[in-house]
Amino acid sequence: MLKQIPIVKNPKWLQRINWVINPVSYMEKAAQDSPDIFQTDIIGFGEQLVFVNQPNLIQYILTHDRKEFSSPGDVNSILKPLLGDFSVIMLDGERHKRRRQLLMPPFHGERLQVYGDLITKVTIETIEKQTLDTPFLARTVTQEITLQVIMQAVFGLYEGERYDQIKELLTYTGDFFRSPLSAFFLFFPSLQKDWGPWSPWGNFLRRREKLHNLLYAEIEERRKQLDNSQTDILSLLMLAKDEEGQPMTKEELKDELMTMLFAGHETTATAMAWALYWIHREEGVKEKLLAEIDSLGREYTPMELVRLPYLTAVCNETLRIHPVTMLTFPRVAQEDINLSDYQIEKGTAVMGCMYLLHQREDLYPEHTQFKPERFLERQYNPYEFMPFGGGAKRCIGDALAQFELKIVIATLISHYEFALADSKKEVPQRRGVLLAPKRGVPIKVIGYRKVSKPAEIAVSV
Numbered sequence: 001m002l003k004q005i006p007i008v009k010n011p012k013w014l015q016r017i018n019w020v021i022n023p024v025s026y027m028e029k030a031a032q033d034s035p036d037i038f039q040t041d042i043i044g045f046g047e048q049l050v051f052v053n054q055p056n057l058i059q060y061i062l063t064h065d066r067k068e069f070s071s072p073g074d075v076n077s078i079l080k081p082l083l084g085d086f087s088v089i090m091l092d093g094e095r096h097k098r099r100r101q102l103l104m105p106p107f108h109g110e111r112l113q114v115y116g117d118l119i120t121k122v123t124i125e126t127i128e129k130q131t132l133d134t135p136f137l138a139r140t141v142t143q144e145i146t147l148q149v150i151m152q153a154v155f156g157l158y159e160g161e162r163y164d165q166i167k168e169l170l171t172y173t174g175d176f177f178r179s180p181l182s183a184f185f186l187f188f189p190s191l192q193k194d195w196g197p198w199s200p201w202g203n204f205l206r207r208r209e210k211l212h213n214l215l216y217a218e219i220e221e222r223r224k225q226l227d228n229s230q231t232d233i234l235s236l237l238m239l240a241k242d243e244e245g246q247p248m249t250k251e252e253l254k255d256e257l258m259t260m261l262f263a264g265h266e267t268t269a270t271a272m273a274w275a276l277y278w279i280h281r282e283e284g285v286k287e288k289l290l291a292e293i294d295s296l297g298r299e300y301t302p303m304e305l306v307r308l309p310y311l312t313a314v315c316n317e318t319l320r321i322h323p324v325t326m327l328t329f330p331r332v333a334q335e336d337i338n339l340s341d342y343q344i345e346k347g348t349a350v351m352g353c354m355y356l357l358h359q360r361e362d363l364y365p366e367h368t369q370f371k372p373e374r375f376l377e378r379q380y381n382p383y384e385f386m387p388f389g390g391g392a393k394r395c396i397g398d399a400l401a402q403f404e405l406k407i408v409i410a411t412l413i414s415h416y417e418f419a420l421a422d423s424k425k426e427v428p429q430r431r432g433v434l435l436a437p438k439r440g441v442p443i444k445v446i447g448y449r450k451v452s453k454p455a456e457i458a459v460s461v
Contacts, residue, residue: 116302
């Protein structure tokens with residue numbers, strides 16, 4: 001006989017407030033009563049929403065995507081104010097499949113090698129702006145690194161008035177949702193009222209419009225001088241055509257750029273800040289990591305760096321203990337479905353909960369401890385470790401994100417001596433739809449390694 005999915009019993013209004021203000025506590029309390037699956041009522045995804053935290057159940061959902069489940073764009077409407085109507089995230093079915101095929105090539109394979117030297121150079125230039133023994137927030141600096149990388153890799157923009165304006169507006173738009181309270185604007189659409197330029201949402205809309213206009217201007221200017229030799233992602237997307245020989249419209253390009261700009265720098269910057277925190281907090285991690293990097297000698301390529309096993313393990317454990325994204329994109333049951341011992345009713349939205357999956361004691365013993373060795377001792381399957389989601393809507397930029405994370409972290413700790421600014425514990429806090437370190441990871445540069453003047457390091461390291 002099929003079981004009824006356990007339901008979180010708190011009143012709807014309280015559930016929704018708790019979910020926005022403290023999602024970690026909300027999820028952990030719900031999982032105490034039902035560690036594998038539970039039904040909840042949080043705003044933005046309809047009346048019935050099921051969290052799934054067990055690997056086999058998640059695997060069933062993701063491998064039956066487009067069959068028993070669909071991913072209609074309206075269940076992702078919470079992201080519409082940031083990404084627009086035409087982002088790949090908002091599409092479903094064949095439209096989504098075709099768009100992914102257009103977007104995938106610039107983020108994988110040989111294209112990554114092109115970005116390696118750029119990432120190293122930007123990292124060194126950015127950290128050189130910091131003053132020795134003066135605390136700064138790691139999350140702020142890593143965001144500056146990832147924003148510059150995404151601007152240069154996506155747009156091919158390195159300087160100029162438009163570059164500065166886009167950077168400033170992107171930073172503002174991301175920071176608008178930096179606190180749990182401001183996230184209420186996303187989860188409660190009734191708050192999205194334009195009461196003029198001095199109102200919070202009104203100011204957000206006007207700055208977003210300026211950003212959109214800048215992106216349209218860049219697209220139009222690029223179209224006039226487009227050629228096959230250009231290597232930035234925008235140019236590659238403008239040259240790409242679907243099966244019917246049609247290029248992307250300017251509206252589609254704009255929304256994909258918004259998606260890449262936000263998903264491509266906010267998430268990666270957060271992972272970098274967490275990595276710096278654990279590397280300098282957990283005894284022995286930094287020493288092992290430096291020994292592995294130093295074993296490459298004084299000159300090595302970015303591709304040699306990203307293949308290092310302990311560096312990979314450190315980055316994976318960072319993404320395991322603090323997944324930046326909490327949930328997979330929702331899938332909606334197209335019929336009544338038997339999910340193991342449970343029945344999923346037609347129309348129910350189902351989400352894999354990556355946060356709770358990564359905290360399972362049966363998968364990750366001593367799960368609250370930062371232990372990179374677990375990724376050297378065991379190979380986890382894609383439904384046990386999934387920081388980038390899975391199935392048809394797995395993050396398109398996952399390879400670039402991991403590539404950038406490894407290069408930045410390795411470059412920073414191999415050429416600079418850091419120390420946490422204090423001994424206070426860092427905890428995750430909502431930042432829009434993401435989880436980020438609440439305090440931003442206060443840290444400081446206390447010296448140099450290998451060379452006396454890191455700014456003179458060759459781009460190829």
